[in-house]
Amino acid sequence: MSQDPEQAKKLEALLKMLAISKGDTSKLTQPQRKQFEEYKFWKTQPVSRFDDKVDDEGPINSSQRSEDVPDEPLPLLDEFQWCTVDLTDPEQLDDVFILLNENYVEDQDATFRFNYSREFFNWSLKGPGWRKDWHVGVRTKQSGRLVAFISAVPATLRVRNKLIKSVEINFLCIHKKLRAKRLTPILIKEVTRRVNKQDIWQALYTAGVVLPSPTATCRYAHRPLNWSKLYEVGFTGLPANASKTQMIAKYTLPKETDTAGLRPMEEKDVDKVFELLNKYQSRFDLIQVFTKEEFKHVFLSSKNVVYSYVVENNGIITDFVSFYSLPFTVLNNPNYRELGIGYLFYYASDADFEYPDRFHPEGSSKLRKRLNRLISDVCIKARDLKMDVFNAMSCQDNSLFLDDLKFGPGDGFLNFYLFNYKVRPIAGGLRKDNSFDTEKRSSVGVVML
Ligand SMILES: CC(C)(COP(=O)(O)OP(=O)(O)OC[C@H]1O[C@@H](n2cnc3c(N)ncnc32)[C@H](O)[C@@H]1OP(=O)(O)O)[C@@H](O)C(=O)NCCC(=O)NCCS
Known part of the structure; x- marks a missing residue:
């Protein structure tokens, strides 16, 4: 790790942004x-208390009617005003991303920033069924500057066996x-x-913060793709007992992908992949149920933001995998202007479909093998797209490959919350000591941006 206090500060901030761990976090809470x-x-909202024992899962308050909802927002302080941010207007879209x-x-020093793009917002906030008035802003009256934002997008959730018309905030x-x-x-x-x-009525x-009350808690994990760049910009240190050559060797991925039949997903694959993903997702307790239209938007509409691949052999699609890109801008660095960051998104595989029990040892071992190869291959794809780090969470079946593929456990946790819905806890893929739980894995199948 760099001794220069400036560098050390930068590193600290970057690690925080990436929720990356600096060292042993096995005792992290x-x-x-x-x-x-x-x-x-x-405490005034319809959310579970920490100690709630849930017998019947379902809405906390189910007696409200939309006719009774006030027509006007709560008042703001005099110098501010509510607005609806119209993301079809390039200027207003710019306001949000600024x-x-x-x-x-x-990041007090403004050394680096998330580099959200217009395309990223168009992709994430303008899916089928999006509503302009769900992009809520606060502006100063005097200059019109946007100073606060919150968004909702429509989503159908499945929580265990119940479908819920909902939004994602x-x-x-x-x-x-x-x-x-x-x-x-x-x-x-x-x-x-x-x-x-x-x-x-549900959301x-x-x-990252703990609020009443998490339905599930997952942990971040990250895999360096370009170790020497991370080191050169001073964002990653050299462990005391290792040399640069050793570190580079540790994280060097093969030149070529290994899975036969791996190729970018195309429009013509939609029906088959939609079916494969739905079947795969049925194993989880908390998922977003996509319509076909939503599926197309999410996985095919935004070529520079989301990357989707299938594995097809002899006309059969056996696997699907996707990731999205959300880079950082690096400020004040003579050599680098950007850090490329990939995030593992949805995937599906038929590797264990013959075993009705998700935890059958043979099925799990087949899936582990398949996912190890598939995710290693998408790391290679991400590297070829000039991404420097690949992030994933402990959700889905990820615990099956995170350690094997040298994803380091992160410092940060991500808590999942349901508004106005009580539910028994859902596994987040972590053991009691916060290591990745390869046996029980996670029952969270939804991936939030
Ligand atoms: C998150 C953020 C909006 C909180 O703003 P703030 O000025 O610190 O908090 P406020 O004074 O406005 O409000 C405090 C209340 O909001 C709650 N709160 C804080 N962060 C929250 C979050 N991410 N989600 C929901 N509620 C949150 C607090 O618990 C507190 O409520 P309580 O009294 O019931 O505990 C602000 O820190 C921010 O913009 N951070 C950068 C972006 C970010 O991290 N967004 C959240 C991503 S999940």
């Missing part, structure tokens, strides 16, 4: 949560100068009001 009563806002690029993560962001002023509760209430108006959201 989530940030201390408050007592339920101390959550001044969340706000997020500059404020979405904490994402991109909550408040300008750094307006933090700790209790604007978050007002934004959440406003997006809730707008969603309730459409007779939707899925994720956060």
